[in-house]
Amino acid sequence: MESMIPIPACFKAYDIRGRVPDELNPQLARDIGRAFAALFAARKVAVGCDIRLSSASLTEALISGLLDSGVDVLDLGLCGTEEIYHAAFSLEQEGVDGGIVVTASHNPADYNGMKIVTQGARPVTGESGLKAMAEMIVSGRLPELSVTKGKRSPVSGKQSYIKHLLGYVDKGALKPLKLVVNSGNGCAGAIIDLLEPELPFTFIKAFHEPDGTFPHGVPNPLLPEKREETGRLVREHGADLGIAWDGDFDRCFFWDAHGNFIEGYYIVGLLALELLTQEPGGKILHDPRLIWNTQELVQGASGIPVMTRTGHAFIKERMRQEDAIYGGEMSAHHYFRDFGYCDSGMIPWLLICTLLNRKSTTLASLVKDRMAAYPVSGEINSVVDDPDAAIARVKARFSQGEEDDTDGLSVTFPKFRFNIRKSNTEPLLRLNVESRNDPALLAEKTRELLALISDNRESKE
Numbered sequence: 420m421e422s423m424i425p426i427p428a429c430f431k432a433y434d435i436r437g438r439v440p441d442e443l444n445p446q447l448a449r450d451i452g453r454a455f456a457a458l459f460a461a462r463k464v465a466v467g468c469d470i471r472l473s474s475a476s477l478t479e480a481l482i483s484g485l486l487d488s489g490v491d492v493l494d495l496g497l498c499g500t501e502e503i504y505h506a507a508f509s510l511e512q513e514g515v516d517g518g519i520v521v522t523a524s525h526n527p528a529d530y531n532g533m534k535i536v537t538q539g540a541r542p543v544t545g546e547s548g549l550k551a552m553a554e555m556i557v558s559g560r561l562p563e564l565s566v567t568k569g570k571r572s573p574v575s576g577k578q579s580y581i582k583h584l585l586g587y588v589d590k591g592a593l594k595p596l597k598l599v600v601n602s603g604n605g606c607a608g609a610i611i612d613l614l615e616p617e618l619p620f621t622f623i624k625a626f627h628e629p630d631g632t633f634p635h636g637v638p639n640p641l642l643p644e645k646r647e648e649t650g651r652l653v654r655e656h657g658a659d660l661g662i663a664w665d666g667d668f669d670r671c672f673f674w675d676a677h678g679n680f681i682e683g684y685y686i687v688g689l690l691a692l693e694l695l696t697q698e699p700g701g702k703i704l705h706d707p708r709l710i711w712n713t714q715e716l717v718q719g720a721s722g723i724p725v726m727t728r729t730g731h732a733f734i735k736e737r738m739r740q741e742d743a744i745y746g747g748e749m750s751a752h753h754y755f756r757d758f759g760y761c762d763s764g765m766i767p768w769l770l771i772c773t774l775l776n777r778k779s780t781t782l783a784s785l786v787k788d789r790m791a792a793y794p795v796s797g798e799i800n801s802v803v804d805d806p807d808a809a810i811a812r813v814k815a816r817f818s819q820g821e822e823d824d825t826d827g828l829s830v831t832f833p834k835f836r837f838n839i840r841k842s843n844t845e846p847l848l849r850l851n852v853e854s855r856n857d858p859a860l861l862a863e864k865t866r867e868l869l870a871l872i873s874d875n876r877e878s879k880e
Contacts, residue, residue: 424554424557424558425557426550426553426554426557427442427443427447427553427556427557428442429442429443429447429532430545430549430550430552430553431532431545431549432544432545432730432732433542433544433545433730433731433732434532434533434534434535434549435451435532435533435534435535435549436523436526436530436531436532436533437530437531437532438529438530439473439477439529439530439531440473443477443531443532444477445476445477445479445480446480447556448477448478448480448481448484448521448533449480449481449483449484449487450484450556450561451481451484451533451552451556452480452481452482452483452484452485452487452488452490452519453484453485453487453488453561453562453564454552454553454555454556454561455485455517455519455535455543455548455552456484456485456488456489456490457488457555457561457562458548458551458552458555459516459517459537459543459548461485461488461490461516461517461537462490462491462514462516463490463491463492463493463513463514463515463516463517464485464490464491464492464493464515464516464517464518464519465492465493465495465503465506465507465510465515465517465518465519465574466478466481466482466485466492466493466494466495466503466518466519466520466521467494467495467496467497467498467502467503467518467520467521468496468497468498468520468521468522469497469498469499469500469520469521469522469523469524469605469606469666469667470497470604470605470606470629470630470631470666471521471522471523471528471531471631471666472528472631472632473531474521474522474531474631477521477531478521481519481521481533482494482571485569486568486569486570486571487564487565487568487569488562488564488565488569489565489566489567489568489569490569491514491569491570491571491572492569492570492571492572493506493510493515493572493574494571494572494573494574495574496573496574497606497609497629498520498577498606499520499606499607499610499667499668499669499764499765500520500522500524500534500667500668500669501668501669501758501761501762501763501764501765502520502577502580503518503519503520503534503536504518504536504540504758504759504761504762504763505540505579505580505583505758505759505761506518506574506580507536507537507538507539507540507759508539508540508758508759508761509579509580509583509759511538511539515538516537516538517535517536517537517538518535518536518540519533519534519535519536520533520534520667521533522534522666522667523666524665524666524667524669525637525638525639525641525665525666526637527637528631528632528633528637535548535549539759540759540760540761541735542731542732542735544732547732577609577610577613580610581610581613581614581617583758584610584614584765584766584769585614585617585769586757587766587769587770587773588618588769588770588772588773589773590617590618592773592776592777593618593619593620593772593773593776594619594776595619595620595621596619596620596621596659596660596772596775596776597620597621597623597656597657597658597659597660598620598621598622598623598658598659598660598661598662598768598772599623599625599649599652599653599656599658599660599661599662599674600622600623600624600625600627600662600663601625601626601638601640601648601649601652601661601662601663601664602624602625602626602627602629602638602663602664602668603626603633603635603637603638603640603645603663603664603665603666604626604627604628604629604630604633604634604635604638605629605638605664605665605666605667605668606629606666606667606668607664607668607764607765608624608627608628608629609629610668610765611624611627614765620772623652623656623658625648625649625652626638633666635648637666638663638664638665638666639665639666640663640664640665640670640672640680640751641665641670641672641750641751645663646663646672646674646680649661649662649663649672649674649678649680650674650678650679650680651678652678653674653675653676653677653678654677654678657676658676659676659775659781659782660673660674660675660676660768660771660772660775660782661673661674661675661678662674662768664764665764668764668765669752669762669763669764670750670751670752670762670764671751671753671764671765671767671768672751673686673768673771673782675781675782675783675786676781676782676783677783679783681782681786682749682790682795682797683747683748683749683750683751684709684712684713684749684795685712685786685789685790686747686751686753686767686771687705687713687747687748687749687753688712688713688716688717688789689771689774689785689786690745690747690753690767690770690771691703691705691713691716691717691720691722691745691747692716692717692720692774693770693771693773693774694744694745694755694770695717695720695721695722695744696720697744698744699720699721699722700721700722700723701722701723701743701744701745702722702723702724702725702741702742702743702744703717703722703723703724703725703743703744703745703746703747704725704726704727704734704737704738704741704743704745704746704747704754705724705725705726705727705746705747705748706726706727706728706729706734706747706748706749706826707726707727707728707729707823707825707826707827707829707838708729708748708749708798708826708838708840708849708851709749709793709795709838709851709853710724710726710836710853711793711836711853711855712789712792712793712853713747715792715793716789725737725741725743726825727746727825728825728826729748729750729826729840731752731754731762734746734748734752734754735754735760735761735762738754738756738760739760742756743756744756749798749851750798751764753766753767791856792855792856793853793854793855793856794853794854794856794857794858794861795851795852795853795861796850796851796852796853796861796865797851798849798850798851799849799850799851799865799869800842800847800848800849800850801847801848801850801869801872801873802845802846802847803846803847803848803872803873804846806841806846806847806848807841809839809848809871809872809873809874810827810828810839810841810848812871812872812874813828813830813839813868813871813872814828814830816867816871817830817832817837819832820832820836826838826840827839827840827841827849828840833855834854834855834857834860835852835853835854835855835857835860835861835864836852836853837850837851837852837853837864837868838850838851839851839868839872848872850865850868850869850872852864852865852868
């Protein structure tokens, strides 16, 4: 029987995330540390945090809860989410059996949260532990404090992580490139500074210093209004490439030498090809929102495309099941087998630079034909009162197509396809449409679908 215990609002399906201090505060953070230690019998845990103003106090409280539970803590301090993943899988032989990063990624500045992994960087989700931790906290079932406190060990350097990143490139084969790198005042800048002496690239640094006040707004390059600055700098400096990250840099985004933003969908195809050159015949995971370009490229390179449900927890689990070499989401999450099956925002741009060097070409040239062959709508969010009714209208209208319910509703016709799915957290429907070399059909079907979603029967004509 399902538990009726009301759990704190910050406990989500894949992570912990909420407004500070109303939904997440130091006392709750300390209890989360104690609950994690109890539920997973943790002995040594890597902990770090992003630059948000509330992160320091939440992290101190979290560490206090872990130490009081007898857990040793490797304190990474200010870091990106993937640095915690790296510690969790690379230090497994040294007894690290979990990791927690205090971050709210691209959420508004008054939010914070936690992403939690267990041994080998396996994600903790609502079903695999978050819900049980929450119930343990609210029901007062936290165990007694340990007689022996854990030991806290600050981790002063990032050398192991940097060495791992550099393992994805052949430094001797790299040629000079000029790169605009926009850290958005998040955590990426420190890693760029450590990679810079190792690479023959010139870095034009924008919003480089970490600043938890986010003077230029919370970094989220998925939003169109956040893209112009990077594109402008690429044009102004005559750069070969523009790269930007979100706050905890587990996603990265690309601009070509003309300053044009490149949809993450097309980057998935490029990274799949790059990984398949290293391991022909490998499996490549992709999400169901946009698929044709990725499937065609992967099959053409003798790889095996595997469609999987959207969301990092599902993809990481399926990556392990399939032993896939790479998995990509159009939302700019990129997963790598050799990175503990986890997502990284640093590995993708290193691989793209390697690809540009090896082929002596530009990003625009690499994606031009692919964008023409498979134009897309981009993800369009619609606020609706009744998402299920909207999906039912869409399903009825397009009942002649081939349906797939891997994630939301996907419907395929010979010349176009679409995916419509509900948001996990908001009354939103997310729509993606793609066509085969037919921008006019793409525009027509996108308008028709949006009219159905909003139930605006007249505008569809």
